[in-house]
Amino acid sequence: MNGWTPEEPPGRWNVPPGRPVPQPSVPPTDPGMAPWMEERMFAQRIVLLQGPVGAAAANRAAATLLTLDGLGAEPVRLHLNTPSGELSAVFAVVDAIDVMRTPVHATVIGELGGAAVGVYAAANRRLAYPHARFRLVEPASEGVNGTADEVAAAAGRYLRALEDLVVRVVQATGRPRSRVEDDFSVGRVMSAVEAHEYGLVDEIVPQR
Template sequence: MQVPMVIEQSERGERAYDIFSRLLKDRIVCINGPIFDDTAHVVVAQLLFLESDNPSEPIYMYLNSPGGSVTAGLAIYDTMQYIRSPVNTICMGQAASMGSLLLAAGAKGERRSLPNATIMIHHRQPIDIVQKNMDRDYFMTPEEAKEFGIIDEVINQRPMALVADAVGGEGKDKGPEVQSSL
């Protein structure tokens, strides 16, 4: 896979970044694909770096994952809980299995999903339902994931407050563009 490059110009000249380094500069971490040790290694390092850079600023984690290794996922989960920076999670595409755990591990009130994403958990709660559904996975729409408590909002487009945070400025319109499931 070729990684796109982004060229930025400043008074000092031009600088080329791979797209993921440029996103990291804006405190954006992407998890795309299965979660294995190599993915966890990079994501944990990114989270620790961003916390050391500014522990009070939020980190934005975009998830599109079918899941993966439990130990690799728990390394990311534990780091998300350990660092002082709040981690705001956004599901795009899918968050299945370990991906849904990481989605739910985001900062309370800051767990979001795009409207056409799919969220999957292996078992439902309470225990009688878990026992009944042990042999099958449970796929949810974003609205169902909100009712279940995995996410806080379904968004159609980025709220202006997130745009302002991403570019380091103040958003003029702080009102969220949220699709309500009520």
């Protein structure tokens, strides 16, 4: 072969001498949270869901919930400060809670509204800080571009998901379905005390 050897493709183990070996980057679970805080919360079985709930936030929360479910039998504490959310994303978290063997204790630490109310309603125990606020308001429909049939199909999925959201709140509160539907239609806003009287909150976290 006249001393010829095939050139190896670039990779981890044939980095030219003098250059540092590249390390794979691991994206943070929550880009807005310091890694040390995230690790501490995970160790204490706390999951924080904050801001509008989109697909990325919902996937992170669902993955963390299911991981903690497999690591122990102690309740998982889900802290919510979510004023809105996409219906499809929110039900990814709801489905994760439904299949968990360990109980989920959800606490509203700020504002809860729109589709995110479904996550709260799915929890085994529902708590709220004294100054938490609740907004029963219909989530905005997700814009869909396409043919008339595609738009109609998307509208049908939205209405079915909205119905599932209403049913979740009915089951959690024991309120008549017509009452819950009306409250979502008018965008009812409640304090923690009012939400407790409504049946959505099981317990208000006492002040020291």
